[in-house]
Amino acid sequence: MRQFLTVVAFTLLTIGFFAAYSNYGIPQIEPAPPPKDEKLDLGSMTMDQFVALGERVFSGKGTCTLCHNALGRAPALENITEVASKRLEDPRYEGAAETVEAYLIESLVEPSVFVVTGFGKKGTNDKESPMPDVSGGGIGLSEAEIAAITAYLQDKSGGEITVEIPSGIENKADEETEEGEPREAINDPEALMVKFTCNACHMIDGKGGDAGPNLSRIGAMRDRTYLRRALLDPNADVAKGFEPDTMPPDLGEQMYAAELETLLNFLAGLK
């Protein structure tokens, strides 16, 4: 028993040491929280505010400083206006940009069009850039944010800001992807039908529009797989007698996963 207790004490002590070392032996760095989308009010923004927004995105959501920093992992961007004009004249340059602004935006969304010598992915002979498309999945910057960064880069490198503050696009983009304020999920199918205006086009039990098929007995006619597809990709099979491209194609993106299931259950039950 004494041996047993010694072993237990020894084990606890060792684990305690590792834990203590990790807590107190090294600095505790709070990793940045997951990026949040700010609601942008572009309409009332001055250019200074727009540039400031660019700077925020640059070191925050855009994660640009992960690579573009003093460690030489990616080209420095201090003089990018000047550098960009040189790039445009570089015989290796085959992209479509003709202005500094266009070059910058191209660098952000299609990094591999021109890869700075020595910075390409290993083994691709500078044909492929390790920089991700910043409008894509991982970083997901919106058009307005990319414009703001471009303005910031131009400003920082002492260039003339040629970018214009976009108007209107941001709010539209927001509605489409529902990335603004997260709304509460709805778990009542009838409320969902109202929210997504199904009734405007579909009749259920005598109520609703007639731009789309009557759904009163839809559960008896179609199985769940079909219904799911009808909601996510309405043009996949078009109901007889109706026009394609009428039903909104992006319901899948607007709805939460749980809402989709709720709605499907409801529709499947309409017999």
Place this chain on the structure above:
Amino acid sequence: MNGFRPVKIGMTVAIFGLLVSLVSLALPGFEQSAVYAAEPAADAAPSFLYEPAPKLTAADYPTVAGVNSRVVVWVFAQLHLWFAAFVLAVPIFVFIIEVIGMRTRDKRYDDMAYEFIKVSITAYSLTAILGGGLVFSLILFYPHLFTYLSTIFSESMFYYALLFFAESAVLYIYYYGWHWLQGGFKKWVHLTLGLVLNAVGTTLMLLANAWLTFMMSPAGVDAAGVFSGDEWAAVHNFLWNPINLHRFVANIAYGGSIVGAYAAFKFLTAGTRQERAHYDWMGYNANFIAICALLPLPFAGYYLAAEIYAYSQQMGITLMGGIFAWLFIIQAVLIGTLFLSANYYLWCGMGRSDGAKRYTKYIKYIAIVLVGAFLVWFTPHTLVLTNEELKALGGPHHKILGPLGIMPAKNTAVNVMIIFTALSFMFYRRSNKVAVVSWEKAGNAIQVALFSAGLLNIIFLGVYHGYFTNTVYKVAASIPQVLTTLVIIVASITLDSFIYRGAQEVGPLRWGRIPERAQYALFLLAVAFTWLMGLMGYIRSGIRQHWHVVDIMRDASSEAFTPTLGYAANVVSVAAIIFMALVIFIFWIAQVSSAKTLPAGYWKE
């Protein structure tokens, strides 16, 4: 029938755990197979069969009051992984020991192999229960993620369950048939079973690794997460093989260390001299296995890191240069602990031989070199996060230590550590032998020359490439360095086997003559390994940041943030304590199962 009762209980529980996981696999999977069945020839393009990865909000994550869902899943996953690593590794070296026993016809090996497998069999049921717990908690707390993954991996999950049945069946025959399948042809049958057991077990691990690596480097899906229907592409994703390799090797080392701890425990509590001798020998062998697997691990690790970097520069930097940079300092402390305690055990073990005195004077130098190399490895390179920190430090590198922090210096240090561990081993093997060949002196001189030349080469390569070439070539040194290390190890072992051909023994090896503190080195090895695995589990998942599936399925739960190192260390520590408690329970069960009580006057005569 030693150990029958606990095993039977274990079996029942294992089957229960399996059922839980099967049922839970089947539930969300069912709908998907229905899709296949209902629309086999739909003229719609195949992509319509699959949906994009769902976009979730915090409301999509069920919560249970007072329970932190991420920590629950985390702890279950980690416990499952620890046990799985153990029960997969043990059959690998049980197989090897069985072969050794067959070739040497030394029954001790066979008995030891049997004892190893006996330890792992209770662990096997715990693995299943914990796996069931993991699936259950995933379904409970992360239903959409689980559904998404099981849509893509429906087939491999099904095979996983099948293989699990196969594994259980083979394991039980292998274990219960041990004494029955002895001698001649029967022994071969038994050995074949061992091989099958390992094949099945390894395949199981590969499947599970695929699900894990898919979340890090998704493949077989488009940018929105719509599955192409090609499951092999999803399985064979970019990081699958690098993780397979690192895990496979690490698991063997880990299994060795746990069995070593078992032997150490039995040694400390042994009542008789024979028992002590037996468990000393067992501990030695377990440690041997652990070290053999430990030596190639740093290389497998760097290969993994290089592949992560190649997959995504962003992920690579997050791993090595961003928030996790400090983690590698802790990793270095742990790996240093592993190397030092394994070496320390070897040095203590030299006391088993009366001839060891000849070598003890060198040990202190080995120790000094090991600690030195460890300190170099330990030196941080870049710990920069934000521009403010950069300014505070006055630059990305520490002024004095900076030069030691770069990769070539670390590669050099790792190679030196490995070579000196090999040297410890060589002394250990030599300690009980006296060479009889006439050219012994010359042979030793060659050995000295070999080690010196090799070390010089490694250091030269490191210094030259590290400090006199530009960035692009800095890591060019690593491959010739590794080759040098391998050449030294292989050549010195070969040479020694010639020098000591027909050598005389100094005296019989006195198994059991080893100080008790050496056993604590074995415990330290096991604990450090366990904790290290937990820590690396944190970074493996941590580099996904706020993504369930990188760039495809975002984690929108309130627990999407990356925890700090201290927080992670606390979770890992608690999990490690639970694990150790379970391990002690297993050891205890193994002990009880061989104990007999004679209840006088209880049964009627």
